[in-house]
Amino acid sequence: MSTSVASAIEAPSLAVSTVIFTLRPCEDGQLKLALPLVKRIRAPFEGQWALPGGPLKPDEDLADAAASKLKQTTGLEPRYLEQLYAFGNLDRSPMSKLEDRVVSIVYWALVGTVEAEKAIESENVHWFWADELPKLAFDHNLIVEYALWRLRNKLEYSRLAHGFLPETFTLAQLREVYEAVLNKPLDPANFRRMVESNGAVVATGERLAGTRHRPPQLYRYDSSIDLTDLGPLGEKQ
Amino acid sequence: MSTSVASAIEAPSLAVSTVIFTLRPCEDGQLKLALPLVKRIRAPFEGQWALPGGPLKPDEDLADAAASKLKQTTGLEPRYLEQLYAFGNLDRSPMSKLEDRVVSIVYWALVGTVEAEKAIESENVHWFWADELPKLAFDHNLIVEYALWRLRNKLEYSRLAHGFLPETFTLAQLREVYEAVLNKPLDPANFRRMVESNGAVVATGERLAGTRHRPPQLYRYDSSIDLTDLGPLGEKQ
Incomplete structure (x- = not known):
């Protein structure tokens, strides 16, 4: 035709x-x-x-x-x-x-x-x-x-920062991703408050392996929230 | 090729x-x-x-x-x-x-x-x-x-509701659009507060023509905010 x-x-x-x-x-x-x-x-x-x-x-x-x-x-x-x-x-x-x-x-x-x-x-x-x-x-x-x-x-x-990070990460690593993407420095205390009030990131209860006296806590994204939010389209379109 | x-x-x-x-x-x-x-x-x-x-x-x-x-x-x-x-x-x-x-x-x-x-x-x-x-x-x-x-x-x-409305409109008309699109009733007082705190809609100072004792105020969208927010793509893509 x-x-x-x-x-x-x-x-x-x-x-x-x-x-x-x-x-x-x-x-x-x-x-x-x-x-x-x-x-x-x-x-x-x-x-x-x-x-x-x-x-x-x-x-x-x-x-x-x-x-x-x-x-x-x-x-x-x-x-x-x-x-x-x-x-x-x-x-x-x-x-x-x-x-x-x-x-x-x-x-x-x-x-x-x-x-x-x-x-x-x-x-x-x-x-x-x-x-x-x-x-x-x-x-x-x-x-x-x-x-x-x-x-x-x-x-x-969204949980997009997760796309750059390993399964578990410290808050400093998460902030580094935000700073790199947004191309500006972020205040660590404000950043921590933002992340904690957001709820997408949860503490694993574990700490970063290493020799430091008090190694930083490890976090992960709450996997019950979808990374790709395409609504009714799902992931595979 | x-x-x-x-x-x-x-x-x-x-x-x-x-x-x-x-x-x-x-x-x-x-x-x-x-x-x-x-x-x-x-x-x-x-x-x-x-x-x-x-x-x-x-x-x-x-x-x-x-x-x-x-x-x-x-x-x-x-x-x-x-x-x-x-x-x-x-x-x-x-x-x-x-x-x-x-x-x-x-x-x-x-x-x-x-x-x-x-x-x-x-x-x-x-x-x-x-x-x-x-x-x-x-x-x-x-x-x-x-x-x-x-x-x-x-x-x-976004200012998307404007796509359905005339240049000026009452808050009740705006709410009607939201209710129709979201398919649920909205509380008029909460809706007014949401609109007023949002800042996208401004009072024109005029009122709806009619015979009512106290006709409702007319509003318009603040035209300095873009309806289509496509970022760097602009409107014509």
Whole structure:
């Protein structure tokens, strides 16, 4: 039924890309948000950095496509994966012709800081600080900016920080994640009050192993609260 | 470059659909959430009701496609239009073959209650109460359920109720919108306190025209706060 229309101007093609965030220590030891980018090896934007992604395979679910691209680019499994937005406007690429139009369904993912140490890096896959990106291919700077905005908004009312942390963690580690994502220092006492009144994080009763006289308490997220709150959609969409 | 791949199994095609909400008075005069559906005139799901939508035209932006489908189905302009989600899993339609796979980018829209009185209705376009839907085509019941969840969540922390209201309104009218969307009665005094502490709604200094001894005050939304909060994406994506 759509063949005759498609033959006049080809229908837009469909790609899936992923913004993959992790936290990495910078030179002074502080954690900072980082993401992997892939160097384009063909036109348009040949030689520029871009989000990992590619055409949607005919037999692949959207979230599976995003996760498999993440795996392929970084060697890692996501701790959190959520659909961000579908970008498909005609002006996404200044040089685009209608025949080259691509609609990108973009996901965003969190990778744990410990896992991220084992991430793949190569000539064509490089990790960048989220606030020091070069000019990226297509509208990918805008996409990263929007993903950062979503991450920061969502951190405030969800268990999202858990995506960066191990199963148990100290309050100082949790605060470090918040500081890195929000990119500002937080008062430790106020932070503790916020966490305790929120109720999403519970004390395990255990303490950090180590030689300190009074090692800090370990906490975990209350697993009865869902990390991905997609309401009726559940996790696998 | 992708032509040889596409010729093996055709790439998924792309559609844009819209969930269009308005409030309409039911028999007892109370406002209730309603949405228009379109009867399918071809297989699959021939004769079943479905969300208005269709294939994305090669030269049309995503949001424009959603708005134009809304206009075509209802004769109306949206007061609010936002991308909801891209639905593209392989199991969207139980009978689907890979060649028939469709990825739907779904928008949701609000139409003002006054405007909605002039909406088109016909044998193939019918308005349904949001909580009394028949079994719809494809995964459209799930899509409506998710759109309702988004609407209810968003109502609590945004100026979204404005999408249903005229420029100025009484607090009773505003409360009626909240009650209809959340589907529960709200205490008038608590509601007034919530609105006043929120700051998004400001008194105009005028009162409702009428014959009552002490007509209620008129309010408006503070226009310095954006209705659509898409962060860096702005309104036109």
